[in-house]
Amino acid sequence: MTKFDPKIHHRRSIRLKGYDYSQAGAYFVTVVTWHRECLFGEIVKGEMKLNKIGKIVEGEWLELPKRLSYIEMGASAVMPNHFHGILFIHQPVGATRLGQTKSMHVNLEGSPLPHGPKPASLGAIIAQFKSRATKRIWKIPEFNATPIWQRNYYEHIIRNETDLKNKTDYIEANPLLWDEDDENPINTK
Numbered sequence: 175m176t177k178f179d180p181k182i183h184h185r186r187s188i189r190l191k192g193y194d195y196s197q198a199g200a201y202f203v204t205v206v207t208w209h210r211e212c213l214f215g216e217i218v219k220g221e222m223k224l225n226k227i228g229k230i231v232e233g234e235w236l237e238l239p240k241r242l243s244y245i246e247m248g249a250s251a252v253m254p255n256h257f258h259g260i261l262f263i264h265q266p267v268g269a270t271r272l273g274q275t276k277s278m279h280v281n282l283e284g285s286p287l288p289h290g291p292k293p294a295s296l297g298a299i300i301a302q303f304k305s306r307a308t309k310r311i312w313k314i315p316e317f318n319a320t321p322i323w324q325r326n327y328y329e330h331i332i333r334n335e336t337d338l339k340n341k342t343d344y345i346e347a348n349p350l351l352w353d354e355d356d357e358n359p360i361n362t363k
Contacts, residue, residue, distance in 0.1 A: 193331070196295035198263050200248070200332035202341040203300060205257045208321035210359060212254035217352040227311055228252045234307040235259055238299065245299060248338070249345040256357045258345045260332070261299065300327050 195201075207213050214228030224232060232252045238261070239245050248260030291297030308322045332338050352358055 194292075194295075195297060195329075196263065196292050198265055200260060200262050200338055201296050202260050202330040202332055202345075203258070203296070204328040205300065205304065206324045206327075206357065207255045208324055210255045210357060210362065212359065213322065214252050214254055214257075216254055217349050220350040220352075222252060222254075222349045224252055226314065227317070230310045231257055231307050234303055234310065237306075238303060241302075242294075242299065244294065249342040251345045251348045253348060253352070253355070253357065255359070258348060260338070260341055260345065261296075263294075263296070263299075296329060 213225075214231055215223050215225040217223070222228075232250075235250055235252075235257070236247065239247060244264050246262040246264065248262065250257070250259035291301055304323050304327075311317050311322055312319060330341065332341060348355070353360075355361065
């Protein structure tokens with residue numbers, strides 16, 4: 175194994191440079207499982223059949239607005255090895271809601287996180303979603319302490335009604351298109 179060298183082993187952000195992800199807006203997100211393992215269920219005749227873990231993921235997503243009053247959910251779909259969702263942030267809450275220090279953000283429980291996501295931002299929301307789902311999944315003995323998610327997530331800032339309709343249609347059709355989906359393990363070999 176090669177020793178870590180920050181000159182060649184660096185991660186680049188996939189976020190839009192300079193964009194404030196805590197501002198009001200609509201966002202499409204995709205979160206993928208660790209090693210693209212099909213953990214959440216299976217597609218049967220074009221319909222997603224959630225297993226116990228898939229139901230946990232779906233439930234945690236739908237619970238987010240109950241804990242975070244400034245967000246609303248749009249279309250979502252739990253797929254065998256990934257999740258798609260649209261969420262709306264209604265007001266810029268950012269640092270004024272939870273406070274932050276000069277170079278450190280505070281997580282939703284109030285603990286300092288060096289270089290973590292900005293409070294009340296899309297990153298903080300997705301981190302909470304992944305964390306809460308993981309904690310519940312880890313209560314299932316065969317999944318205790320096994321990785322559930324890939325490190326990051328994909329996001330797309332929804333810019334207008336046409337874009338929102340296209341992303342909504344994509345999410346709703348996703349189970350029907352599983353055979354051609356890039357995330358389908360059959361298509362990655």
